[in-house]
């Protein structure tokens with residue numbers, strides 16, 4: 001035989017008639033397999049043009065089906081050392097939260113049903129009580145994320161009126177979430193006061209007019225201004241708000257429920273006089289994506305009645321996971337042990353070193369000192385001493401494309417796998433991924 005080897009490839013229909021391929025169609029559905037056959041033939045044609053033997057076409061079809069049907073959202077191993085990694089799903093959920101989802105979401109639940117009275121209930125009731133207990137708030141409301149919480153609070157409290165914010169706090173959080181733009185969408189008017197590095201109480205005071213509704217404080221989150229800086233204490237702003245009949249809203253960003261470096265806790269914020277505090281469920285709290293607003297009962301009631309609330313409300317998976325996470329906070333030791341974010345932040349360096357040594361032994365890598373970060377726009381200057389397993393830089397791409405994908409950091413020509421963000425149970429899997437990625 002001579003001529004064009006491309007002509008010897010079977011047609012789509014003929015390949016579909018192949019016994020092995022027909023079995024695949026039986027199992028995975030004809031539509032998926034027809035598409036896989038097309039791709040397999042396309043790949044085989046490319047190989048032939050490049051002078052490579054196309055191999056077994058049935059096996060190619062099976063590989064294509066596998067690729068097409070594999071989940072796109074996958075578990076990965078985070079070896080970056082960034083604990084709340086925005087691109088890697090932020091907070092991994094505690095087991096207790098996963099159990100709550102599994103127990104309630106596979107069937108019907110009393111999501112909005114009051115079992116005592118047999119009447120309609122509120123999904124908010126399942127989480128409001130623990131949130132109040134943990135923060136000292138009168139009332140609480142949960143929405144889809146913290147951006148939504150800030151938007152709803154401003155829409156409900158300052159629509160058509162003025163919100164006064166320090167220029168040093170007009171932040172962009174990431175993925176283009178900019179406080180001034182959220183504020184504009186809420187229908188409120190932004191009034192900027194002070195300068196980037198210094199804003200005094202008098203600056204706020206001078207900006208107050210009959211149109212003013214809210215003093216908004218925004219956590220600087222992902223950056224710090226150091227040096228010649230000034231801003232009033234929250235208590236001073238609370239005093240000003242009381243004197244001029246304004247509301248004080250504090251967007252805390254992360255919202256630590258317990259003690260965590262110099263991060264203001266939600267309880268302290270309310271105690272200092274904020275009328276409402278907004279924070280994320282999946283940053284330092286270590287739970288599901290959610291936005292939480294706590295504070296004065298009459299203001300929370302206003303937020304609840306606002307039409308946007310219905311569009312921003314959390315689903316039952318979120319409520320279940322948040323309830324499960326909050327339950328752990330009743331015992332601080334349990335929270336520190338069982339909430340992955342807190343466990344990683346508090347784990348002693350020596351335990352991280354032991355994990356790095358194990359990984360290095362299994363992979364032939366070298367243990368090196370490194371620094372982990374909190375991430376998620378929290379505590380940007382806070383450095384956690386850590387240990388990594390250093391491997392050749394050439395492994396970075398194959399590890400990222402492997403199964404499971406392992407995401408490390410390339411530094412000074414080496415790939416570092418930071419072991420603070422790997423769990424004990426991840427080490428074996430990381431090691432086999434390294435072996436599979438080859439030397």
Ligand SMILES: *Cc1c(COP(=O)(O)O)cnc(C)c1O
Nearest residue numbers: 145146147173219221253280377
């Ligand atoms: C992270 C953050 C937000 C946004 O929170 P999401 O839960 O990501 O919507 C808003 N404000 C501040 C100060 C933040 O740090």
